Amino acid sequence: MVEIKEVAKAYGDSVVVDHVSMHIPKGKITSFIGPNGAGKSTLLSIVSRLIAKDHGEVLIDDEEVSTANNKELAKKLSILKQSNHINVRLTVRQLVSFGRFPYSQGKLNEFDEKMVDSALAYMELGEMQHKFLDQLSGGQKQRAHIAMVIAQDTDYILLDEPLNNLDMKHSVQIMKVLRRLVDDLGKTVIIVLHDVNFASVYSDQIVALKEGKVVKQGPTKEIINNGVLKEVYDMDIKIQDIDQCRICLYFS
């Protein structure tokens, strides 16, 4: 369970996260949505201790993240930021193996190797595991990074816009993998998404943010409606049910 209490963050005079409180349930996909500058990514970075907050508390299983033991926390919570720009010549397998670093400190035992193998299989990267990352396409690289997070085997998986620069096929593939992580392995996924429809179709809970504040939080069905979306995006968005999915038509 993630408990966020009165968290605030400002850069100079501009308040990015404005006293946000929420409760994120375990074993679910929770999406953060909202327009640019809503503070979604900053909030995710605060929850994952990458950015220090000015005020408030973030408790993960009743432990404050900013004071928790960094090494122990790495076995419980993983964060993937947009990292496609990193041009390091590592093979896919070497990258995924780093997911085991919190457990092995670099000396992989048999179990670690097995976890790496299954993470690679999970993301269908087995065949290209010995290729260098800089030889891969953007989508393949992103999958390799997600495989690393899977190998890290944490209860909480946080992802900052993992679908950026991906085509439809790979976006769907990644969302399906996240769904399986939650449904099959009982993980808790918190994800920042740009496209409301991916949030609508794949998440259990949605947190709608705007200007650093929570507009509304709740089960997907309660958030994806004309009223809430109008408040968040300032747009009149038509919503239709197609094959039991709520699809937002925001193109016109």
Add this chain to the structure above:
Amino acid sequence: MKLIVLIPILVILSIISLFIGVIPLNPTDMFNLTDQQIQIIFISRIPRVISIVMAGVGLSISGLIMQQLSRNKFVSPTTAGTMDSARLGILVAMMLFGSATPMERTIVAFIFALLGTFIFMKLLDKIKFKDPVFIPLVGLMFGSVISSITTFFAYQHDLIQNMSAWLQGNFALILQGQYELLYLSVPLVIFAYLFANRFTIAGMGEDFSKNLGLNYRVIVNIGLTIVALMTSVVVLTVGTIPFLGLVVPNIVSMYHGDHLKRSLPHTALLGAIFLLVMDILGRVIIFPYEIAIGVVVGVVGSFIFLYLVMRRSVYE
């Protein structure tokens, strides 16, 4: 190239190096050496080979660590002001202590090299324009500024002659009793190897490191300390050897990637081999005279450096 290939090459080159010199010494003499030949071997030839190998290993690993931590393939002790800072340190040691002991010189040179490298890394953080080729230019400028400060104070204190000894790397002056400081690089290399995984992770960035529970700042500081110490020791005993820490890690990275646990042994061996070849070249080209290693490596290294820059711009 595999390690199995590199190790014999290193051994063979080391043996060849032993038999090159003004005083003739042939492999066939090995079984009935004259007293003079024995002295030459132990006082001059063996120290020379050992110091070449250690300097080659030390500088190429320094370059490797710097490139990893700065995430830039063109950063090295030569292109980040580390060597120039170490030389300024040597000058300061001479000014402060008169005739400074090797230990005092090492400590002061190390402190300056560390400071210089830190300042350069801070500069890197501030630079918004992240063109990979632009960074070494900034580093070279930074190094030149420090170098001119050194020259200015050396001139004021009549130390120009003394300082020029550290400007051009030279193995001809290596004798028993004058190179032993270089042995410090052995524990440093072992230390670097133990931290190889952590350096690789730190090279992926601060967020990436934190996610894996690694203290990024601590690792970067450890890395830069190793680099500064290693560079100071080499500059003090041999002098400046440009481009070595730049070209060797780049060549290894092309074939073996950037996983330090894998590429570090290759980089170390290739660095030693490269320097041995350059030294042998410098000694045979105008035999019985010799060209200082700093010049030979400078010429060959700068051409390889140019090639690497061009190759890079073709990619982008």
